[in-house]
Amino acid sequence: MLKLGVPSKGRLQNDTFKWFQSRGITLKRTGSDREYTGSIDGVRGIELVLLSAGEIPQELAKGRIHLGVTGTDLIYEKLLLHETQIITVEKMGFGFADLVIAVPNVWIDVNTLHDLDAVAAQFRQTHGFRLRIATKYHNFVRKELREYGVADYQLVDSQGATEGTVANLTAEAIADITSSGATLDANHLKVLSDGVLLRSQASVFASKTANWINLDNTISELCAKMDWKELVL
């Protein structure tokens, strides 16, 4: 069986189901609506696996699922070797989100990473500790800031409601995903002009490490439905 991992709930799941439906493949949840089991109609030999979107990258990397739907942001954060572990099969055109660095609107002197770095130096000197950036994308943000050359900051972990951390005085700036920017606005934050670190969207990814042997019939049937030329792994 070819295993397809999709998000286990929420809007990302609904949009994923609709996207496959438009190509003649019906993904369904089975059992009660709280039970995480599902089935597929429209193509043979595929098993649907419902997973947390955040776990799909690791499952792909380990080869426990062949295909998976998740956001580019999660792939970049969780798979440091994604070039060697997975390939992007198709961008799905929804779940758009930018991973951005945002600071308070009242920081009228700060518009760029250059400013942020200068303020980090000033902040450390004034307050005696390094400027805090709240995020859950530790690996990716640290790598980007190192490449730019921002110093005197620290990343503090925030797994949710990250936009509120500045007003709550647990961080000075944030690095988080935003789609419309409405939550940033509501929390009096602005995105730095060069602070968009990654443009993410929901995509179908294929595992390079999964066992693809004896799946040829399923793959060609799937490729025909999806209008994919072929799956080159």
Next chain:
Amino acid sequence: MQNERRAAVSSEAKRLEQAFIASGALLIEADSLLSAETLLDLYGEDIRARAYVTHDPVMGERMMRPDFTVPIVERHMSEGAEPARYTYNGPVWRMQDAGSKRATEFLQVGFEVFDRSNPADSDAEVFALFNDILPNTLQIATGDIGLLQSAVAGLKTSERRRTALMRHLWRPVRFQSLMKIFSDPKQGASRADFIDKAVKQNIDDMIKNSGKFIGLRTEVEINSRIVGLISDAKTSPISAEEASVIDAILALKTTAAKALKKLKGLQKVLPNMGHAVSVFELRLEALVKRNVDVEKLPFEGSYGLTSMEYYDGFVFSFSNHEMVVASGGRYDALTTVLGSGRAIPAVGGIIRPDALVDGVT
């Protein structure tokens, strides 16, 4: 096989340790788990991509020792007699880049000198000792971070700009981009409107009108940075002549003896380099006395600037092609930071016995 290699590596480590003891060093031990806070304060967030972090429910974050420098300096500053020579022999742990095949655990045997009397001679002592102990087939690299520091400190520009450059000395890409901004005759064009507004209007009103005030950074801090930006906009750009000295130092790649001649030329443009150049010259004399051929010794002006270390003077390494077998340098500033105000000139280096053993086989 694995066990045989380990035995060979630890016997090589013992041999190096004995050689350092024979050169007057006291053998000391250090903890493997260090305060994460100390390391983070020194090296910044980047250390998280280099050192393994462990977590204790009560003590919080601890880091697996990425090198011995911090524990040795801390120990010396709290209980060391002067002058002191130390050696140590033990494992360090380094997180490597994703996909890298480099070792994450290896032995380091080090030699550190804390001595105020003659820093140039201490530099030469450490280098000559390593040069004698190590095989003569290795490739040598040397540099001197003090030269760039003194050049930056001598630039005719604002204190604010010199501080910004000095802060990014160890981040070459960012350093170059700041040099470009600070020497651009059309500097600040992108911010001209904002500066113009800030000059004409009341800055506090501008802050008030920008939205609801949130965060720990105060109006006073924002205001003072804007005042700084206004004065920065009036600062004349760093002259092309001075900027070319910085470029020339970074591009220097020759022998130590030839570098000295070149540096004396550059010193005419930036006289502030005088002290660092004379330190360089004294070191060469001390190296000659210790039988190092400075006519052949390689020197690179940018060497040592990409490491996350706290080196601020002489730096060196011995490599077997891509593999660094030994490295070291002077780190006077680190002793100030860790000595809470007290400082002592310090220089030292480490040898990786595993690299020596692997190089032989």
